Amino acid sequence: MAIADDSAFSHSSLRRRPTATSDTSAEDLTKDSGSDDSISSAANPQPQKKQQLDSSLLKFAYRPSVPAHRRVKESPLSSDNIFRQSHAGLFNLCIVVLVSVNSRLIIENLIKYGWLIRSGFWFSSKSLRDWPLFMCCLSLVLFPFTAFIVEKLAQRKCIPEPVVVLLHIIITSTSLIYPILVILRCDSAFLSGVTLMLFACIVWLKLVSYAHTNYDMRALTKSVEKGEALPNTLNMDYPYNVSFKSLAYFMVAPTLCYQQSYPRTxxxxxxxxxxxxxxxxxxxxxxxxxxxxxxxxxxxxxxxxxxxxxxxxxxxxxxxxxxxxxxxxxxxxxxxxxxxxxxxxxxxxxxxxxxxxxxxxxxxxxxxxxxxxxxxxxxxxxxxxxxxxxxxxxxxxxxxxxxxxxxxxxxxxxxxxxxxxxxxxxxxxxxxxxxxxxxxxxxxxxxxxxxxxxxxxxxxxxxxxxxxxxxxxxxxxxxxxxx
Structure with a gap:
């Protein structure tokens, strides 16, 4: 009777797949998890029943007559399947190869050239001759302050719009031309010149954004004053206000686009x-x-x-x-x-x-x-x-x-x-x-x-x-x- 019962269980397991209401352990054991020959074992709150099912499946379920290939599958590195797989192991292999190759290159370089790192290779006493570039970098703060004064006068309608645009063109152009002239007139180090030019370009981009944004906000404010409705998707910082605090924050913030307020942590x-x-x-x-x-x-x-x-x-x-x-x-x-x-x-x-x-x-x-x-x-x-x-x-x-x-x-x-x-x-x-x-x-x-x-x-x-x-x-x- 025991053999007959086991045979009946074996044939029933071969003829049909476990349903969602079947025992959890049996379902995990017979589930195909990427390989037709793999058997997964899941934890079961009933150890005796789990042992009986495991022994039955191991003895009868994976017989030579059971089909080894049941469905269409792609190779893990095929073009249709490669980006659906985890490649953590290959990534680790790449890291090992990079460390190995670069370690060899480092040793080879040290044998060939010796130790080439000089003390003070980022900063030395020769860098002190670049003090005109350092002073020029500090003086760049004058341009945002001048732009703020122009915007304050524009908000109070003390100067017409064309004059505001002209003044901003002069300010932004000077903020870029002035550092260029300083660098060209001084025999400075390359790193010092690049640093000053990057600061000058950032100031120029920020000043253009500041002037352009305020110009647009004045235009939108005039439209509101005329009774024109603005679209809800505009999300404008209203009312229009020129604040030195907002400008100072913008000049040091990691952004090039001006707005009156930013999301804060x-x-x-x-x-x-x-x-x-x-x-x-x-x-x-x-x-x-x-x-x-x-x-x-x-x-x-x-x-x-x-x-x-x-x-x-x-x-x-x-x-x-x-x-x-x-x-x-x-x-x-x-x-x-x-x-x-x-x-x-x-x-x-x-x-x-x-x-x-x-x-x-x-x-x-x-x-x-x-x-x-x-x-x-x-x-x-x-x-x-x-x-x-x-x-x-x-x-x-x-x-x-x-x-x-x-x-x-x-x-x-x-x-x-x-x-x-x-x-x-x-x-x-x-x-x-x-x-x-x-x-x-x-x-x-x-x-x-x-x-x-x-x-x-x-x-x-x-x-x-x-x-x-x-x-x-x-x-x-x-x-x-x-x-």
Whole structure:
């Protein structure tokens, strides 16, 4: 009888699958969990009954006559299934490989060049000669104060609107031209010049946003005073008010778009800030180590990319691509994640979407929309949509946005180098045809990462290493001519 009962149980289990009302343990044991030969055991509050079911299933359920293939399945690495799987193990493998390869490179570099890190490689006594740039940086606070006075007079209707616009044009232009003249007149270090130019560009972008926003708010206020209804989706900070407190907060906040109030967090996490500062110091040191120990020797031992042997130039670019990528990723992490989040935490600034997952961008256009959200929001708010409202086609508006971006990239690099070869400008404008190419590929091959591969190739291997070599050799040629 026992054998007959076991046989009946075995045949019934083969003929039908357990239903939702069946015993939980039996259902877990017979469920297919990705492999037809796997048996899962679940905890059961009745140990004796569980043992009986386990022994019955092990003895009869997986007999040779039981089908081993029951349904259609894709391989884990197939194109239809690869992004539905967890690849944590492969990610860990990549980390192990990176640590192994880079450890070998570090040892090889130390054997070949020795210890190249100089004491005070970020700051030395020679940096004291850059005091005119430091004073110029401090004097930039005068421009927001002047813009506030103009806006206060405009709010009180002491000066007409055309004069307000003209004064803001003068203020914003001076805030950018003045640092350029200071850098060009001083034989300053490259790092000092880049820092001042970045501050000047940030001040310019903030002042443009401040003037443009207040101009628009005055126009909306006049519409309200005339009795015109505003759409509910506008979410305007009403009533219009010019406050020095709001301007001061905006000038130090991690945003380029002015508004009278921002979403705020309830308190400051002091322990969190300290941890982020420690990370900032560590990654800044890593960035300096890579520059001094790897990038400088490679660049100094290379020729001009457009002169000499093409194969040798390709080898130099490829050799420079890896440390250059590490430095760029460290810079991105230090500035966009650590520094901006630290600043936001200290100011209780709530909106901390400083970047999106740009590393997953399938087109070049997606990358430029996601990697630098403060600049992207400024471009959309104060450049792209105003162009569309004035009847400019979308393609032309996009070209104007890239043109402005290219000009600022050129200023931030060429002015500190005292070299105007338009390498950075050309590199940014080269993104326009890449946008068209990757958009075409994305539309043709749906759900593909072809555009992402093109982006990484251009970004890591061709673009940045080439610009580094070009500017370095032009800078060396300029120094040789001066000497």
């Amino acid at each position: 309830p308190y400051i996490r002091k322990g969190w800030v300290i941890r982020q500062l420690v990370k900032l110091i560590i990654f800044t040191g890593v960035m300096g180590f890579i520059i001094e120990q790897y990038i400088n020797p490679i660049v100094q031992n290379s020729q001009h990319p457009f002169k000499g042997n093409l194969l040798y130039a390709m080898e130099r670019v490829l050799k420079l691509s890896v440390p250059n990528l590490y430095v760029w990723l460290c810079m991105f992490y230090c500035f966009f994640h650590l520094w901006l989040n630290i600043l936001a935490e200290l100011l209780r600034f709530g909106d901390r979407e400083f970047y999106k997952d740009w590393w997953n961008a399938k087109t070049v256009e997606e990358y430029w929309r996601m990697w630098n959200m403060p600049v992207h929001k400024w471009m959309i708010r104060h450049l792209y949509f105003p162009c569309l409202r004035h009847g400019i086609p979308k393609a032309v508006a996009l070209l104007i946005a890239f043109l402005v971006s290219a000009l600022f990239h050129e200023l931030c690099i060429a002015v500190p180098c005292h070299i105007f070869k338009l390498w950075a400008f050309g590199g940014i404008m080269f993104q326009v045809p890449l946008v068209l190419i990757t958009n075409y590929l994305q539309n043709k091959f749906r759900n593909s990462m072809v555009g992402n591969m093109i982006f990484w190739f251009i970004f890591c291997i061709l673009g940045q290493p080439m610009c580094v070599l070009l500017y370095y050799h032009d800078l060396m040629n300029r120094k040789n001519k001066l000497d």
